[in-house]
Structure formats: C-alpha cells, structure tokens
Amino acid sequence: MRKIVLLGYMGCGKSTIANKLSKIIEIPFVDLDKKIEEKINLSINAIFEKHGEIYFRKLEHEVFVELLNSPDNLIIGLGGGTPCYANNHELLKSDNVTSVYLKASIETLFNRLNHNKSKRPLIADKSEDEMKEFIAKHLFDRSFYYNQAQYKVIVDDKTVEETVMDIVEVLA
Ligand SMILES: Nc1ncnc2c1ncn2[C@@H]1O[C@H](COP(=O)(O)OP(=O)(O)O)[C@@H](O)[C@H]1O
Ligand SMILES: O=C(O)C1=C[C@@H](OP(=O)(O)O)[C@@H](O)[C@H](O)C1
Numbered sequence: 732m733r734k735i736v737l738l739g740y741m742g743c744g745k746s747t748i749a750n751k752l753s754k755i756i757e758i759p760f761v762d763l764d765k766k767i768e769e770k771i772n773l774s775i776n777a778i779f780e781k782h783g784e785i786y787f788r789k790l791e792h793e794v795f796v797e798l799l800n801s802p803d804n805l806i807i808g809l810g811g812g813t814p815c816y817a818n819n820h821e822l823l824k825s826d827n828v829t830s831v832y833l834k835a836s837i838e839t840l841f842n843r844l845n846h847n848k849s850k851r852p853l854i855a856d857k858s859e860d861e862m863k864e865f866i867a868k869h870l871f872d873r874s875f876y877y878n879q880a881q882y883k884v885i886v887d888d889k890t891v892e893e894t895v896m897d898i899v900e901v902l903a
C-alpha cells in the first residue's frame with residue numbers, strides 16, 4: 732500500500748505538516764519518533780541518554796521497515812536523521828513510496844529550533860552561536876541523503892497550510 736514519506740532536517744516541520752496533511756488527504760499519519768517512543772516506552776531523549784545514538788539508529792531502522800511493510804496507506808514523518816543511516820535512503824526508492832523533502836534554509840531552521848531544542852538530544856545543550864554553526868555543517872552533510880527524495884518542497888516563509896497545499900499539488 733502507498734506510503735507518503737516526509738523527510739528533512741530537524742525543525743523543518745515534518746511532524747507539524749504531516750499531521751495537517753493527514754487531515755486533508757485523509758490518510759493516517761504516523762510519526763516515526765513517536766512510534767519508536769511507544770515501542771520501547773522511552774522518550775527520544777531517554778533513549779539517547781540510556782542507550783546512545785547507535786542503538787537509537789538501529790531501532791529507528793527497524794521501526795521504519797515495519798511501517799513501510801504495513802498493509803495500510805500511511806503518511807510517515809521521519810526523524811531528521813532517518814534517511815542518513817542504515818541505508819534507509821535506499822528504502823525511499825521502493826515502488827510504493829512517495830518521498831517529499833521539506834527543504835528549509837539554515838535561518839528558518841535556526842529560528843525554529845532555537846526555542847525548541849530540549850527534546851532534540853543532538854542540539855539540546857548547544858548555545859545560540861554553536862547552534863548556527865552546527866546546523867550549517869550538519870545540513871550540508873545530510874543534504875546528499877535529503878536530495879534522494881522524489882520531490883522537494885521549499886518551506887521558508889510559508890504557513891503550515893501553504894506548505895501542505897504545495898505537497899497536495901506535488902502528490903496530485
Ligand atoms: N510554517 C511552519 N511550518 C511548519 N512548522 C512551523 C511553521 N511555523 C512554525 N513552525 C513550528 O516549527 C516547529 C517544527 O517542528 P516539527 O513539526 O516538530 O518539525 P520536525 O518534525 O521536522 O522536527 C513546530 O514547533 C512548529 O509549530
Ligand atoms: O536529526 C536527527 O538526527 C534527529 C531528529 C529528531 O527528529 P525531528 O527531525 O522530528 O526533530 C529525532 O529523530 C532525533 O532527535 C534525532
């Protein structure tokens with residue numbers, strides 16, 4: 732069954748946009764991070780703290796594969812790192828998957844993440860100056876994987892509704 736997969740850097744809006752898109756196109760939304768948290772009954776922060784990032788990436792891969800193999804039509808909101816580990820980007824090329832990269836500038840990401848970092852272990856402890864540099868470098872490293880997506884939607888200066896409508900057009 733069809734899977735619509737939203738990917739992109741932390742803070743680009745995957746979870747927010749997927750939630751709204753789900754209501755409009757009437758396909759259920761599953762957030763990969765939430766599914767991971769439910770599976771082992773720990774928050775993302777606690778998984779990183781107790782078990783480390785490598786364990787998280789393994790779990791993330793397993794849950795992503797489970798979702799892709801589920802018999803339902805689904806919108807899947809990935810974590811920012813999902814396409815960049817365990818060859819997950821190859822899974823985006825499956826016939827039943829439509830992948831959409833929500834592309835945000837460093838400035839947009841910085842503005843959104845600066846007030847919203849406590850639940851994101853990779854940036855939680857960073858100062859403002861460190862954040863800007865970290866996002867710039869990290870986004871550069873990850874762009875290769877994000878650019879594997881079938882479609883790209885720019886999210887800068889758009890409302891949630893505008894981005895959702897752009898995705899609806901791409902999917903039509
Ligand atoms: N136009 C917008 N589109 C999407 N998110 C926005 C927008 N403006 C502000 N935000 C905020 O940015 C944050 C995006 O976070 P989230 O949806 O969790 O992104 P991701 O899942 O990609 O990390 C949310 O706090 C959301 O309310
Ligand atoms: O970019 C990353 O490596 C991560 C992004 C997070 O998801 P969001 O992109 O939804 O914040 C979450 O999976 C974890 O904190 C790691």
Ligand SMILES: [Mg+2]
Pocket residue numbers: 745746762764808809810
């Ligand atoms: Mg998210």
